[in-house]
Amino acid sequence: MWELIEQNRRKSKIVFFAMFIVLEALSISIGLSVYYPDGGYWGALAGFALWIIQSMVAYYFGDAIVLHVSQATKVTKESYPVLFNVVEEMKIASSQSYMPEVYVINDEAMNAFATGIRPEKSAICVTVGLLESLNRDELQGVVAHEMSHIINRDVLFMTFAGVMLGSINMIAKGFLYSTMSGNSSRRSRLGSKSAGGAPIFMIISLILAVIAPLLAQIFYFSISRKREYLADATAVRLTRYPEGLASALEKISGTASNLVMYNRITAPMFIINPISLNDESSLFSNSTHPPTHKRIAILRQLQNGGKVSFRDYQKVYTKENGSYKFLPDSALADKGEVPVREAMVATVLGPVTAKPNIRNMTDMIMAASGFLFLPCTCGLKIKVPPTIGKQQVQCPRCGKFLTVPSVTSGINHTGEKTKPVEGVDSSYKRANPDSWESCLCTCGHSIQLSPIFRGRQVVCKKCHAKIQIDYP
């Protein structure tokens, strides 16, 4: 896998210098068309300065900017244990030394992205909607895909490619705008010492200013799409379970367009581009991602084939898309077999009594009024009224004594939404605000809520954790 990293580093350097050359060519040519011959030096200097400044901003601040624009909040292991564990599992599977930071976007749409020029300072970000809708295998597939972007240094590569694209666009547009407003023709007449010197460069500049952005755009989109396939291949090699990522992509493609906090710049960084979901990968489309159905088809074929090495991915890819070899030879030389594993049996973190098997109308009414459904070992489902007041009930069928669990929820019963708001450790939804309820803190201490209590927050006496109280 490190061969991919080396390849990316090399390509980044090549892109870096290619960008420099194109930028300088463009700015020198523009400078010369304005004021020959000194304009050339000024143009070179201006191009150089622009290049340096943009690269430094992208390198040092790019992560923070993207995270801020998406309104992502950093989370801890305590508030999102499953997510944290999944990320750490992927970190172990990829033999990384550094654990990325974990961020969550409070949006119901499902999507995810990764930032990080280098693994020491990287971050993975998912939406709340994703956490609620995916099972553990699917979540792992998505996290693996995002980590693959970090590991393969895609973020590094695409950032510099993006900066190159941006700079070329800026200079070209600026030049075309100024020519159209008619200023430069005046200057060139004043500046040209030798007849015919400047106008040639003017023509060259015009041509470059039109072609360079177009070429850069095409180039950028094609390498972006290739990178996505590569991340898919690396991801399944890590998880050994292509079906997880495949069904996650299926689910996400339904809702990714509902994402709220993104813009044209951050959109390509998500696992599915929220702007253009249905675009086919044509030259001039706005699609930085390959069509989702193609990605899913490849993944499912891999699952059926039972093997997920890079060579297998290349084989299936060639079958789908024609012979475009995008994986380096060194990755394909991997001698070993890489088999698919079994699906994971997920643990459900939440009270088991939350979703009782409601079989008839009476059950539905009881569930709505806060009755507890207690399954006895003999098979009978005992329905315990919320006002029981006792700690134990006797099963009417077999006579066994069962303890009534206190109406628990350090965790909201809809799943893992334990920390919807910063500053709160867990939340509890009252089932019956007009009676006594006890709520269990994650430390084990139980807190009594009186029938007239309408506060929004309680603090645990033992561990001082803040618990948010929600009302139906």
Next chain:
Amino acid sequence: MIFGIILLALIVLSVMILVSIYNNLVSLRNRVKNSWSQIDVQLKRRHDLIPNLVEIVKGYAKHENDTFVKVTEARAKAMSAGNGSVKEIGAAESELSGSLAKMLLTVESYPELKANQNFLALQEELSSTENRIAFSRQAYNDDTMMYNNKTEMFPSNIVAGMLNFVKADFFVIEDKAEKVAPKISFN
């Protein structure tokens, strides 16, 4: 004269290639060592989690005594096997996985236990630790495969042979849980 220069250039080139092959082998071998220690970290993590788990389950399932005894014994055995060979560790940890799986099966008949928040949090940690052990083993095997490939394939096998780079062993934990049928008891 020119012949001499060409010869010198060839020699310098081959030295450079040899050095880079050697460095490559060293870095791969270090990766193997590193991912091996990762497995160790996760196995120890599991050892540390088990006492808490046993305590909580004991609180609810008082009469399942021999399951707890088996788990505690297997844990002790695994901890002592920690300094042995790869195969010994693999065997001891497989046994521990087996007895753990049996204990978690008994949990199924205690719904109050399944609703306990502390137990659920611990179960998530345990399940994540099992995943981590699997992934660290996977990473170790991946790194081992890459390293072994380099020691066997031409031209790096020459350097490997000369400078004593030995192949590494793969690490296997069998899923003993599948071979053990759970005991069903009627109260």
